[in-house]
Amino acid sequence: MLKVYNTLTKKKEEFIPLSTDEVKMYVCGPTVYNLIHIGNARPIVVFDAFRRYLIDQGYKVNFVQNFTDVDDKIIKKANEQGKDTSEIVDFYIKETLQDMENLNVLPATANPRVTNEMDEIIAMIEQLIEKGYAYAVCGSVFFSTDKFKDYGKLSKKVLEELEAGARIEIDNIKAHPMDFVLWKPKKDGEPYWISPWGKGRPGWHIECSAMSKKYLGDQIDIHAGGEDLIFPHHENEIAQSEAVNGKHYSKYWLHNSFLNIDNKKMSKSLGNFMLLRDVGEEFGYDTVRFFMLAAHYRSPLNFSDKLMESAKASLLRIKNCSEDLNFVLDHLKNESKNISTEFTQDEENLLTQIDSYNTRFYTALDDDFNSADAISIIFELVKTINSYIKTGKNKTLLLTFKETFDHFNDVLGLLYETEIKASSLTDEEILNYIAKRSAAKKNKDFATADQIRTFLEQNNIQIKDTREGVQFKRV
Numbered sequence: 001m002l003k004v005y006n007t008l009t010k011k012k013e014e015f016i017p018l019s020t021d022e023v024k025m026y027v028c029g030p031t032v033y034n035l036i037h038i039g040n041a042r043p044i045v046v047f048d049a050f051r052r053y054l055i056d057q058g059y060k061v062n063f064v065q066n067f068t069d070v071d072d073k074i075i076k077k078a079n080e081q082g083k084d085t086s087e088i089v090d091f092y093i094k095e096t097l098q099d100m101e102n103l104n105v106l107p108a109t110a111n112p113r114v115t116n117e118m119d120e121i122i123a124m125i126e127q128l129i130e131k132g133y134a135y136a137v138c139g140s141v142f143f144s145t146d147k148f149k150d151y152g153k154l155s156k157k158v159l160e161e162l163e164a165g166a167r168i169e170i171d172n173i174k175a176h177p178m179d180f181v182l183w184k185p186k187k188d189g190e191p192y193w194i195s196p197w198g199k200g201r202p203g204w205h206i207e208c209s210a211m212s213k214k215y216l217g218d219q220i221d222i223h224a225g226g227e228d229l230i231f232p233h234h235e236n237e238i239a240q241s242e243a244v245n246g247k248h249y250s251k252y253w254l255h256n257s258f259l260n261i262d263n264k265k266m267s268k269s270l271g272n273f274m275l276l277r278d279v280g281e282e283f284g285y286d287t288v289r290f291f292m293l294a295a296h297y298r299s300p301l302n303f304s305d306k307l308m309e310s311a312k313a314s315l316l317r318i319k320n321c322s323e324d325l326n327f328v329l330d331h332l333k334n335e336s337k338n339i340s341t342e343f344t345q346d347e348e349n350l351l352t353q354i355d356s357y358n359t360r361f362y363t364a365l366d367d368d369f370n371s372a373d374a375i376s377i378i379f380e381l382v383k384t385i386n387s388y389i390k391t392g393k394n395k396t397l398l399l400t401f402k403e404t405f406d407h408f409n410d411v412l413g414l415l416y417e418t419e420i421k422a423s424s425l426t427d428e429e430i431l432n433y434i435a436k437r438s439a440a441k442k443n444k445d446f447a448t449a450d451q452i453r454t455f456l457e458q459n460n461i462q463i464k465d466t467r468e469g470v471q472f473k474r475v
Helices: 038-056 072-081 083-102 120-128 157-164 203-218 227-245 276-283 287-293 305-334 345-366 371-388 395-412 426-444 447-460
Strands: 002-004 012-015 024-028 061-065 135-137 142-143 180-185 193-195 198-202 220-225 250-258 257-263 302-303 463-465 468-475
Touching: 002 250, 024 038, 024 203, 038 061, 038 220, 038 250, 038 257, 038 276, 038 287, 038 395, 061 203, 072 083, 072 287, 083 276, 120 135, 120 142, 120 180, 120 193, 120 198, 120 203, 120 227, 180 203, 180 227, 198 203, 198 305, 203 220, 203 227, 220 227, 227 250, 276 287, 276 305, 287 371, 302 305, 305 371, 305 395, 305 468, 345 371, 345 395, 371 395, 426 447, 426 463, 426 468, 447 463
Parallel strands: 024 061, 024 220, 220 250, 257 302
Antiparallel strands: 002 012, 135 142, 142 180, 180 198, 193 198, 463 468
């Protein structure tokens, strides 16, 4: 039974979707004015893995993740580079989707862009005005927070306290300090759209409410994102959506914790701002994914080169186990003798142990998607597999190991094809070099054997001596 920690209720709750047909899930996406940073990667990876787990549990998941493609930072970059804002966002959306693919993220059901949904945004603002939740003044439209009685229910902030702490600026046109903008008038050099209130563009919060409504309907099962979005963004989404629709907006609210750099908040001013692209190229995107999932999503995560090196080494243990297991099974395909068909008592015990791993793996994920504990189960399985393949010959047991091992990794999306450096050598040529090396070793010509190994390594071919023979892979 899956339980998730719901930010709305501040407790773990049994996950029961609104419909038996599908799970509706909305995750706030990035503002596309630059390549995404390493902090952006955490919700992208975490909620992709959570989605994969829901699919594994038999749910159909309608997964929507937006792109904010109109924003002050986008406009500033376009003006600095002398380009149209559409050129900026088109480029960075393409690059963000490439980063997501490199992280083994499943394509979203929809990736709506704000600029393509302006009719829906304007229509929602009009409805809020008609229902008395919003007001227009001087070309702007604001949401009246005091008209929505449940304002603050997600963040547990009290409106009166927020108002008391807010700065009231001279000539502020808002009726109340905590009212937030739904539509703002255009400024020189900015893109704009025609609305009943004049030329302008939407505020940030209304965008997600409108896109969620269009692609998922009035009510959704899960709304997710980083904890920095709880207030004001998600709080304001709730107010807008529930004021318009007259229904509870999202049943469950999931938020991942912050990612720090060397125990400090990531900031350009501190000089520790890190792009995912740079980290992925240095350590591998698969290492980044593993690193993100090796901690519980609600726990703060600290990034450092040392921790990334450790994550890379840990992931390599899983990769090596997969390669060794596949190599042994491939070897057994060509070997008819010395293959066990009966289970020994020790092997019967191992089958029972596999069942235990399976139970514990799913127990961990059912407990608020504890991917950290689930990964620890994978490492226990790795240890057991590595021990058995040194002497074990029971193909049925080996296949059972492989099925369980592959499934665990597939659920979390840990093992996948990453870019392989080109090698001009064909498989046949590699095998010929391996045969020459084996002959040299047999003749105690170790100098020649070492030269062949070095030559293969220079051609991005890694070899490994095992009792079944020489194993090679392209690296």
